[in-house]
Amino acid sequence: MFNLIKREVIIQKKQLLLFIPFIIFFIVMDSHPVFIFLVTSLFVPFNALAFDEKTNVNVLLNSLPYTRKEIIASRYLGSLVYMAIAIGLTALALFVADRSFTFSHIALGAGLFLLFSAMTFPLFYILKQGYIFPIVMISFFLFVGGGPAVFELVSGSLQGIIQFVMGLSMPIILSGFLAIAAVIYSLSWVVSATVYERKVF
């Protein structure tokens, strides 16, 4: 399992050199901390997926002594590990750059990362190889760009819920959000594992 998680950085070790400049770029661009936490968390897991897309990696991994369950588990657990590392590095970079950020920013970034990953990971196992990455790119822009707009749109009809949520304290809202994101992430894991178990290579 650990080897499968480590594999994700071995395949992109050259791109990893870009990781710190990538963080610095968003800080210099004065992006919102939540957004920076989100995109830096996505860097390693999605870059790994992009690499896997280009090869017959499923044939390779499934010929090695791994089970299909382990292969999926490594993706979901590995992404958490890399998210944690990315958040740590980003927080450090923000601190060094003397940019203010709060724990809420981290929690929101992590929650959004979980939601986005939960929605896209299964696509890599459901869709045909080769079409997936463009779809993920598009859905990311929709997610980041369209998300708030959709929220505005439905907020009218969800007044009741919003007022209820607004009445709660910030820590409760955030932990609720993280908990929901974690549940969706776990469901996504189950979906991916089920799909992958039946996959034909």
Place this chain on the structure above:
Amino acid sequence: MEPIIEFTNVSKQLKGFAIENMNLGVNKGFVTGFIGANGAGKSTTIKLMMNLLRPDEGEVRIFGLDYATHEKAIKERIGFVYDGNVFYEGMNLKDIQRIVGPAYKRWNDALFHRYVEQFELPLNKAIKTFSKGMQMKASLALALSHQAELIIMDEPTAGLDPIFRRELLDMLQEIMLDGERTIFFSTHITSDLDRIADYIAFIKNGELMFNQSIHNVEENYGLVKGTVDLLDRDTEKLFVHVNRTQAGFEALTSNVREAGSVFGESALIEKATLEDIMYYSKRSEVHV
């Protein structure tokens, strides 16, 4: 004899193609060549062996173990070499070793480096710069470095030049010397088999036509040539398929002895090559 690979009534339905009721046994310590035309089901069979595909019906056992409960234990003992490149193209062999090596408990770095040296492979060049032969050698080095007991290869000689093909076959012969290893490999180049195979398994349209020792194949199969007046309903039963020409006929029999006693001196009986067997069987509707 100890069977290493056992297929019991294995069926698998794929789009426009099916393997039906396959029973296949591969014996320990021997080289089995798996022949058949393109599209006959060789790769599908190999995928079933590797658990890349799961049978709809029947059972696949490797080393006497089933995949449902012993997947890792089985794959730990298998070395695989595929037709296409399954490694990350942009990566070099050293990084691939970093990914493949730790997957195996019995991985031996020193052994890997010995093969890399023997095969004259560069460690720091991207796989995509490798020739087909070098890719094959790289796969083989990886397959051999964890002391695999069973080596499964899908068309390892396809696209290789004749000299390298021969070198590869020599190498395979060498690794068979200790008698502990078993090799199963598919090919459509039948001359590969004369050189190293102990057993021949022949598949046609998803059906295993035979799985016999090369010695038996040589003993049993023959090409019969004669004039058409020798053919009648009874004598034709001896043949897998008959090719009629203006001058006479040429036919494949799977029972040389009987054909010999039936035709005696009136027909010419020659040894059938594997290619003859594949060629005539392709045209035949009967079982070989």
